[in-house]
Amino acid sequence: MAENSGKIATVPAAKWGLVVALAWLIPGAGHFLLKRPGRGALLAASVAAMFLLGLMMRGALFQPQTGDLLTTVIYWGGFIGNLMSGLLYLLTFWLGYNQPDLAGHVHDYGTKFLVAAGLLNILAMVDAYEIATGKKD
Amino acid sequence: MPKMTLSHFEASLLFALLCSVVLGIITKRTDRERFRYAAYCFGCFVAAIFGLSWLMYLGHG
Numbered sequence: 055m056a057e058n059s060g061k062i063a064t065v066p067a068a069k070w071g072l073v074v075a076l077a078w079l080i081p082g083a084g085h086f087l088l089k090r091p092g093r094g095a096l097l098a099a100s101v102a103a104m105f106l107l108g109l110m111m112r113g114a115l116f117q118p119q120t121g122d123l124l125t126t127v128i129y130w131g132g133f134i135g136n137l138m139s140g141l142l143y144l145l146t147f148w149l150g151y152n153q154p155d156l157a158g159h160v161h162d163y164g165t166k167f168l169v170a171a172g173l174l175n176i177l178a179m180v181d182a183y184e185i186a187t188g189k190k191d
Numbered sequence: 192m193p194k195m196t197l198s199h200f201e202a203s204l205l206f207a208l209l210c211s212v213v214l215g216i217i218t219k220r221t222d223r224e225r226f227r228y229a230a231y232c233f234g235c236f237v238a239a240i241f242g243l244s245w246l247m248y249l250g251h252g
Contacts, residue, residue: 093216100209107205110195163202170206174213181217191220
């Protein structure tokens with residue numbers, strides 16, 4: 055017992071890799087794959103609604119940019135947040151959405167909604183990972 | 192894609208609602224617990240919205 059207490063149980067990536075990748079690409083799909091359709095549907099609806107509301111408010115998508123520390127953190131953080139929405143972000147980018155960062159509270163909220171959609175999807179991915187590895191039922 | 196114009200209050204309520212749903216789903220184990228936690232989170236968001244709004248209003252002078 056004492057020998058095992060210091061060891062971290064590792065779960066093979068094959069068991070959770072596909073689930074997490076699918077959960078990233080299509081929000082909620084990881085839960086569908088794990089046969090949790092109700093939770094998957096709610097997660098998909100929430101992330102998609104957040105992203106679409108961001109687009110309808112004409113929020114800006116972040117591009118990676120370096121400079122001083124604050125600029126780097128904001129632009130890289132925002133870019134990663136956008137990217138974590140998976141196919142929603144990729145389709146938007148590929149279809150040529152190119153909203154400049156304008157002044158105004160609606161645009162500002164839109165930009166935050168677009169990033170928040172990705173952050174919510176990260177939470178969904180972590181949940182799918184925990185279910186796939188048996189840490190959660 | 193239609194353009195949407197929302198007030199601060201409407202946008203922050205929508206944000207609170209969607210975040211609360213996800214937080215409820217991923218943190219709790221039974222549907223009842225999830226619903227209660229989502230409602231609790233939403234209440235906290237709304238309380239923070241009103242609290243910070245008043246703070247900014249009073250601070251602005």
